[in-house]
Amino acid sequence: MTSPVLIGVDIVEAGRLARAAERGGAVFSRHITTPAERxxxxxxxAFPVKESFIKAVGGRPPGFSWHDFEAQAERPAGWTGRLLDEAAEELTASTGLTLTGGATYAVRGACRRAALVRLARHEGPAGPMDGGVAGAARWGHGAGLLVSLAIVFVDRKGDQ
Structure with missing residues (x-):
């Protein structure tokens, strides 16, 4: 069974992000990342990856929190890993930047609800979405840029 997927991409100038992180310090880090991510x-x-997730779910929904997306220790596997690898190759071809980092993500709160609404539009006759919402991302940097790619999907156990 094929699951619907939402995709988001973000490209940010590394210097701009470094200046924002320097101004915000630990407060900026706590605002963007969870204790587990730290x-x-x-x-x-972390910032461009979460921005790419925001784009995938359709923007910042009411009740949005940066902590709606939380990196997990494992790298994407199964069909999600293959999809990310394929999309990363295309993004690398377009930008010249290799995406070397990767992780799976929990998707919670307002962003989970927004993702379910968007995913339901593409569900088709397979039935209701009975799995949890999950995400996976790849990222890389070079030439003064940070680039990230994220996917959001229904995590149906056994669908890997």
């Missing part, structure tokens, strides 16, 4: 070492890519 333990994982969420670095400079």
């Amino acid at each position: 333990e994982l070492g969420a670095g400079e890519a």
